[in-house]
Amino acid sequence: MQNPVTDPILDIRGLVKTYKGGVTALGASGGVDLAIRKGEIFALLGPNGAGKTTLIGAVCGLVRPTGGTISAFGLDVNRHWREVRRRIGLVPQELSFDMFDLVIRQVRYSRGMFGLAPDEARIEEVLRALSLWDKKDEPIRKLSGGMKRRVMIAKALAHDPDILFLDEPTAGVDVELRRDMWEQIDSLRARGTTIILTTHYIEEAQEMADRVGVISKGRILLVDDKDAIMAKLGRTEAHFTLAEPMAQIPAVLSSFPVTLDEGGRRLVYRGGDGTGKGKREVAQLAQELTRHGIAFVGMETRESTLEEIFVGLLNEQSQEAVA
Numbered sequence: 187m188q189n190p191v192t193d194p195i196l197d198i199r200g201l202v203k204t205y206k207g208g209v210t211a212l213g214a215s216g217g218v219d220l221a222i223r224k225g226e227i228f229a230l231l232g233p234n235g236a237g238k239t240t241l242i243g244a245v246c247g248l249v250r251p252t253g254g255t256i257s258a259f260g261l262d263v264n265r266h267w268r269e270v271r272r273r274i275g276l277v278p279q280e281l282s283f284d285m286f287d288l289v290i291r292q293v294r295y296s297r298g299m300f301g302l303a304p305d306e307a308r309i310e311e312v313l314r315a316l317s318l319w320d321k322k323d324e325p326i327r328k329l330s331g332g333m334k335r336r337v338m339i340a341k342a343l344a345h346d347p348d349i350l351f352l353d354e355p356t357a358g359v360d361v362e363l364r365r366d367m368w369e370q371i372d373s374l375r376a377r378g379t380t381i382i383l384t385t386h387y388i389e390e391a392q393e394m395a396d397r398v399g400v401i402s403k404g405r406i407l408l409v410d411d412k413d414a415i416m417a418k419l420g421r422t423e424a425h426f427t428l429a430e431p432m433a434q435i436p437a438v439l440s441s442f443p444v445t446l447d448e449g450g451r452r453l454v455y456r457g458g459d460g461t462g463k464g465k466r467e468v469a470q471l472a473q474e475l476t477r478h479g480i481a482f483v484g485m486e487t488r489e490s491t492l493e494e495i496f497v498g499l500l501n502e503q504s505q506e507a508v509a
């Protein structure tokens with residue numbers, strides 16, 4: 187079980203959103219509850235259409251909830267939206283700025299939009315932190331895709347938000363830039379900013395988050411500390427095709443989570459916990475097989491996909507409901 191969140195910086199209760207066409211993006215099977223701790227990095231992990239963007243939109247005042255309450259910094263978001271919005275930064279999925287404008291002007295403009303006084307020192311600090319200082323006088327259209335994304339982050343930080351939302355921050359970004367982005371997010375955390383990001387990638391949640399919420403079809407299936415989630419999610423499966431069929435698992439392999447399949451022709455490993463243990467054990471298993479003269483002619487490993495994880499979690503929940 188997750189530890190309860192006391193004194194959350196963001197508290198969502200019973201959130202429901204049904205769009206005009208009739209799609210219930212959030213809360214179709216009971217309103218969404220979610221509490222975020224001050225200073226944490228929280229990853230909302232879920233497939234396309236799970237409701238992640240809708241949830242962020244509801245907090246940021248872009249989506250009008252059909253039901254439920256949201257409070258941030260102890261204030262009701264609906265009643266105090268201006269004050270709340272001033273303390274929130276949002277990096278949306280899609281790039282949105284005047285491509286012909288200069289980097290620094292767009293970042294200054296964002297700060298002004300929140301009614302804050304100009305602060306050149308802050309703008310410089312933000313641009314430097316995102317390695318954009320050298321590009322500050324360039325028109326945005328001339329920047330690479332990754333750099334444009336950094337400008338989006340700079341804009342969201344220009345007014346010093348206490349909570350930063352990043353909607354799919356690394357979608358379409360190459361591996362190197364993704365690493366860079368992760369570092370940036372880490373250094374923001376070090377400054378005390380609370381960060382909520384959405385992602386499709388287990389790896390991203392694993393790398394960055396303190397806690398993870400798994401969302402599917404407008405329902406939060408699980409919220410827990412990252413390590414606990416990874417232990418549940420990260421499963422490795424390895425199939426060894428044996429040269430000679432086996433009648434039963436030999437005693438020397440009894441410490442491994444293995445079973446026999448296809449009339450003893452296939453040895454199947456299912457284990458791991460998302461910390462790399464699965465891969466290590468599979469390597470050890472291969473060594474043991476070789477050491478004991480058990481020949482295999484093929485080996486395949488794979489990690490569980492997000493889809494399988496969701497199906498697994500849903501099954502677990504429905505079994506719990508029956509029990």
Ligand SMILES: Nc1ncnc2c1ncn2[C@@H]1O[C@H](COP(=O)(O)OP(=O)(O)OP(=O)(O)O)[C@@H](O)[C@H]1O
Pocket residue numbers: 205206207209210211232233234235236237238239240241
């Ligand atoms: N403005 C809208 N009008 C009608 N339906 C919408 C609208 N925005 C989103 N939806 C629907 O609500 C559901 C949730 O969408 P949402 O964008 O919140 O999911 P998501 O988890 O952010 O997905 P993705 O990862 O693809 O961005 C989807 O079925 C989507 O089609």
